[in-house]
Amino acid sequence: MTEIINQIFALDLKMKKDSNESANRYLDRIYHEFETMGFQIVNPIGKSYRNEMTDVDANIIGDLNRHSKITKVLKPVIYQVENNETILLQKGIVIVE
Amino acid sequence: MKTINFAIDLGTTNSLIAKYDDGNIKIYNNPLGLKQTLPSCIAFRGNRTVIGDKALDYLEKDAENICMLFKRKMGTQDTYFVPSINKEMSPIELSSLILKELKNFVNDEDTLNSVVITIPASFDTIQSNATKKAGYMAGFKEVVLLQEPIAACLAFANTSTVEVTNKQNWIVYDFGGGTFDVALVEVNDRELKVTDNLGDNYLGGADFDNLIVEHIIVPFIEDKLGLTNLWKDLKSKETNYKGLYFELLKIAEEAKKELSHYEETEIELDIDIIDDNFYEQFVIKREQFESLISPKVEQTITFIQDVIKNNQLLNSQIERVILIGGSTYVPLIKKRIAEAIGVEVNSSIDPTSAVVHGAAYYAGSKPASVSEVEIEKEIIEDNAPEVKLFYEQNTRDLEELITGKINSDVANSFRIMRKDGGYDSGVKTLEDGSFSEFVPLLEGRLNQFKIQLLNAALDVIRTLDSVAINQGSYNVQGQPLPNDICMEVDDLDASATRLEKVFAKGSILPLKKRIYKTASKTILQQSKSNLIINIIEGKSKGLPSSGLSIGYIEISGKDLEEDLIKGTDIEIEIEVTESRDLKINVFLQSCDQEFKNVFSESERAISIGKINMEINTVLGDVEDLIKSNNSDENFEYSQQLETIRVGLIETQIAASLIDDNDVSDTKFQLDDKKRKLIQDFDDLTRNKVIANEIEEYRDTKSSLEYHLNKEENERFQEKYARIIKNEREVINSGNKYLIRSKIKELDELYDAIVQSSDENFISYFLNLKFCTDFSNQRKADRLFKQGDQAMEKQDYKSLRHIVYGLSALLPDYEKEKQKNFKDDSRTGLS
Numbered sequence: 001m002t003e004i005i006n007q008i009f010a011l012d013l014k015m016k017k018d019s020n021e022s023a024n025r026y027l028d029r030i031y032h033e034f035e036t037m038g039f040q041i042v043n044p045i046g047k048s049y050r051n052e053m054t055d056v057d058a059n060i061i062g063d064l065n066r067h068s069k070i071t072k073v074l075k076p077v078i079y080q081v082e083n084n085e086t087i088l089l090q091k092g093i094v095i096v097e
Numbered sequence: 098m099k100t101i102n103f104a105i106d107l108g109t110t111n112s113l114i115a116k117y118d119d120g121n122i123k124i125y126n127n128p129l130g131l132k133q134t135l136p137s138c139i140a141f142r143g144n145r146t147v148i149g150d151k152a153l154d155y156l157e158k159d160a161e162n163i164c165m166l167f168k169r170k171m172g173t174q175d176t177y178f179v180p181s182i183n184k185e186m187s188p189i190e191l192s193s194l195i196l197k198e199l200k201n202f203v204n205d206e207d208t209l210n211s212v213v214i215t216i217p218a219s220f221d222t223i224q225s226n227a228t229k230k231a232g233y234m235a236g237f238k239e240v241v242l243l244q245e246p247i248a249a250c251l252a253f254a255n256t257s258t259v260e261v262t263n264k265q266n267w268i269v270y271d272f273g274g275g276t277f278d279v280a281l282v283e284v285n286d287r288e289l290k291v292t293d294n295l296g297d298n299y300l301g302g303a304d305f306d307n308l309i310v311e312h313i314i315v316p317f318i319e320d321k322l323g324l325t326n327l328w329k330d331l332k333s334k335e336t337n338y339k340g341l342y343f344e345l346l347k348i349a350e351e352a353k354k355e356l357s358h359y360e361e362t363e364i365e366l367d368i369d370i371i372d373d374n375f376y377e378q379f380v381i382k383r384e385q386f387e388s389l390i391s392p393k394v395e396q397t398i399t400f401i402q403d404v405i406k407n408n409q410l411l412n413s414q415i416e417r418v419i420l421i422g423g424s425t426y427v428p429l430i431k432k433r434i435a436e437a438i439g440v441e442v443n444s445s446i447d448p449t450s451a452v453v454h455g456a457a458y459y460a461g462s463k464p465a466s467v468s469e470v471e472i473e474k475e476i477i478e479d480n481a482p483e484v485k486l487f488y489e490q491n492t493r494d495l496e497e498l499i500t501g502k503i504n505s506d507v508a509n510s511f512r513i514m515r516k517d518g519g520y521d522s523g524v525k526t527l528e529d530g531s532f533s534e535f536v537p538l539l540e541g542r543l544n545q546f547k548i549q550l551l552n553a554a555l556d557v558i559r560t561l562d563s564v565a566i567n568q569g570s571y572n573v574q575g576q577p578l579p580n581d582i583c584m585e586v587d588d589l590d591a592s593a594t595r596l597e598k599v600f601a602k603g604s605i606l607p608l609k610k611r612i613y614k615t616a617s618k619t620i621l622q623q624s625k626s627n628l629i630i631n632i633i634e635g636k637s638k639g640l641p642s643s644g645l646s647i648g649y650i651e652i653s654g655k656d657l658e659e660d661l662i663k664g665t666d667i668e669i670e671i672e673v674t675e676s677r678d679l680k681i682n683v684f685l686q687s688c689d690q691e692f693k694n695v696f697s698e699s700e701r702a703i704s705i706g707k708i709n710m711e712i713n714t715v716l717g718d719v720e721d722l723i724k725s726n727n728s729d730e731n732f733e734y735s736q737q738l739e740t741i742r743v744g745l746i747e748t749q750i751a752a753s754l755i756d757d758n759d760v761s762d763t764k765f766q767l768d769d770k771k772r773k774l775i776q777d778f779d780d781l782t783r784n785k786v787i788a789n790e791i792e793e794y795r796d797t798k799s800s801l802e803y804h805l806n807k808e809e810n811e812r813f814q815e816k817y818a819r820i821i822k823n824e825r826e827v828i829n830s831g832n833k834y835l836i837r838s839k840i841k842e843l844d845e846l847y848d849a850i851v852q853s854s855d856e857n858f859i860s861y862f863l864n865l866k867f868c869t870d871f872s873n874q875r876k877a878d879r880l881f882k883q884g885d886q887a888m889e890k891q892d893y894k895s896l897r898h899i900v901y902g903l904s905a906l907l908p909d910y911e912k913e914k915q916k917n918f919k920d921d922s923r924t925g926l927s
Contacts, residue, residue: 025684051147051154053537054129055519059343063158079517079539085540088131088518
């Protein structure tokens with residue numbers, strides 16, 4: 001399942017990059033379905049990066065400091081919610097500047 | 098006899114921990130990293146120590162405070178000076194930190210006193226003793242060492258069915274991410290001994306990734322964009338291509354993995370380079386990759402040949418080669434070894450975990466010499482420190498502060514981990530016996546934390562497990578909703594409309610939700626039929642018409658660009674802003690059309706048609722109830738109902754006198770009046786109706802159970818269990834429509850059971866004799882006569898058909914109701 005989510009996420013990124021909004025609705029719907037299936041997908045783009053975040057694998061460019069931000073997300077963070085318990089299913093792969 | 102059971106592969110770049118459990122090996126996952134491996138890397142950040150994956154973050158920026166590859170220095174006097182803590186750290190101390198971190202992987206209920214730790218075949222006595230010392234420093238009471246190639250052979254031997262009777266020579270070929278080792282192992286009657294080994298500490302799979310970037314990807318980009326010197330620029334500190342090197346390495350690594358399985362792979366470059374987007378795809382063939390890495394592979398082959406030669410052996414005297422280490426997934430390696438040595442090359446064991454796997458087998462057979470009693474004594478002496486914690490249990494922020502005050506002389510540092518694995522503070526020192534830490538929270542979830550307190554030697558002395566912060570719920574003042582907000586939808590089973598809760602009373606504004614529904618009727622273009630989105634503020638358990646309609650959209654056939662087809666999706670986004678504006682956004686999938694409406698409280702949209710329709714629906718019920726109460730001589734109650742009835746009729750007459758274009762506020766007054774009357778009716782009847790429904794539910798259930806208990810009906814038990822599974826919720830819901838639909842399910846099952854045997858129709862038949870409202874009494878009498886005859890002859894098959902015939906003569910209330918639930922009383926949503 002994580003692979004399917006990754007592919008949808010990649011597709012989403014690609015469409016956004018091309019400023020193509022025609023399929024946003026369908027993507028949102030797919031995300032909604034993932035959520036009902038118990039997957040919480042987090043796109044940490046733009047967030048400040050802290051070393052304590054163990055849910056992402058960061059490729060750090062230059063100095064890591066308080067102002068470091070996640071500038072690119074290659075793979076999203078995926079959590080799975082089951083019986084009210086949340087577990088990390090996939091670490092995000094990000095670039096931090 | 099108690100055995101050691103636990104084993105640790107203390108690797109140069111990665112470490113693992115495993116347990117032998119009754120013939121099975123369990124390799125523990127890093128609770129924070131999803132992986133089994135822990136990078137053997139430590140970052141010292143002043144008062145914070147980070148071990149593993151996250152330590153690698155600081156590699157670029159703060160290399161002098163990062164310690165890694167210290168296994169190479171084991172047994173030497175070399176130490177690492179760490180400026181940020183102004184301290185010399187020995188390889189032993191560093192290794193012990195890795196071992197302690199690995200202990201964290203193991204569930205808390207297991208006590209870890211004895212352990213097997215693997216060492217390279219090349220380790221001498223001093224290096225071996227240093228490893229032992231690290232183990233003791235990490236708190237183990239007993240440390241047994243095992244050579245890595247032996248462990249790999251054990252993993253192989255225990256997972257295959259190889260019978261070794263004579264002396265044999267095996268080669269263990271260990272090609273990891275950063276190091277390469279080859280060992281010659283003598284196998285004898287299931288005894289194993291390393292006779293020789295060779296290796297290169299700076300040769301690994303990471304070299305392959307770099308080769309792909311340097312010789313395939315970079316030239317491709319240079320060619321397309323007319324660049325030169327890109328490879329050098331990528332790696333330079335003052336590069337213009339920020340982050341590109343890492344991105345390309347990731348792409349190369351993926352390609353490498355693909356090429357281990359397929360003959361070719363497609364590389365897709367979608368990168369930003371010199372402020373421009375560069376998008377290209379191209380194919381790499383396995384041959385290309387192989388010719389690239391071939392020199393490195395040949396280097397390793399030379400090592401094998403050397404080790405064979407050095408021991409005065411011939412290739413033919415080598416029985417098999419066992420491959421371990423992540424890089425051995427590359428098919429060329431297996432192929433080249435087989436060609437060069439001419440022996441069986443075995444890659445059946447998992448290359449990453451083979452060492453710890455084999456070591457755990459060994460640990461499972463090795464008796465532990467430390468008894469648990471001795472250890473327990475020591476533990477009791479350590480008084481668990483007292484802790485006071487402060488934190489918000491509910492928050493809307495994505496970060497919260499956890500503060501702790503510790504009353505203990507022993508506690509020196511702390512560590513906070515989020516239980517889902519998404520956060521780890523690392524080990525931090527306490528300041529004045531207390532700590533304050535901002536922790537990130539996962540949106541909309543209960544975030545649970547584990548807090549450890551550690552002593553100066555970084556041993557855990559207390560674990561607090563009960564900290565939980567709920568993200569998304571308010572502790573602070575916000576504007577709560579005074580009533581439920583609901584949407585009116587069709588209840589096809591009950592042939593009525595009902596309310597579906599969108600936002601619950603007390604939820605804090607602003608609120609937004611997207612609801613997916615399907616169209617319950619087809620609306621043709623230009624037709625008069627319409628789709629109704631009615632958002633209602635009021636009790637979700639009440640009748641739709643008893644609430645206040647705060648947003649009402651009618652989409653009729655005339656508005657549609659294409660037909661709305663039954664069964665297609667309707668997407669409704671409902672948003673209530675802080676200032677209580679209601680926004681409804683409807684998207685019809687089959688028409689690809691969107692309708693946006695914003696309602697604010699001051700301008701209510703009300704349709705006279707809708708008022709009329711709602712009054713009609715309720716009026717019928719009120720009149721029925723008056724009739725039945727009159728016949729029960731319950732005059733006081735029916736008088737109250739009569740008042741409502743008169744009010745409704747008055748409202749209806751008033752409504753018929755104005756039309757939708759009326760600009761005065763008469764419609765609003767009428768709507769208010771209607772709503773109040775229906776609310777009164779609702780209040781007057783709700784409890785009664787629900788009590789009746791529950792009673793009927795129980796009756797239906799007990800008559801059904803009577804049949805279910807018969808042996809021949811056992812096969813229906815499962816379905817029955819499924820129906821009554823959420824019985825409690827349904828009954829407690831106070832929602833009559835829900836209870837009604839449950840009754841209907843039970844009825845259907847009842848019918849199925851009854852109809853499964855002809856004999857069951859006897860009681861049906863006898864019951865029918867009490868009915869008086871057959872549509873054709875003469876026909877019914879004839880059927881009764883035939884039925885009596887069939888009973889006499891015990892011809893139950895015929896009886897069954899007679900019962901069917903009789904039932905058909907009875908009025909069908911359900912059908913009647915369905916007929917009345919006509920198109921214009923439906924919302925079109927289900």
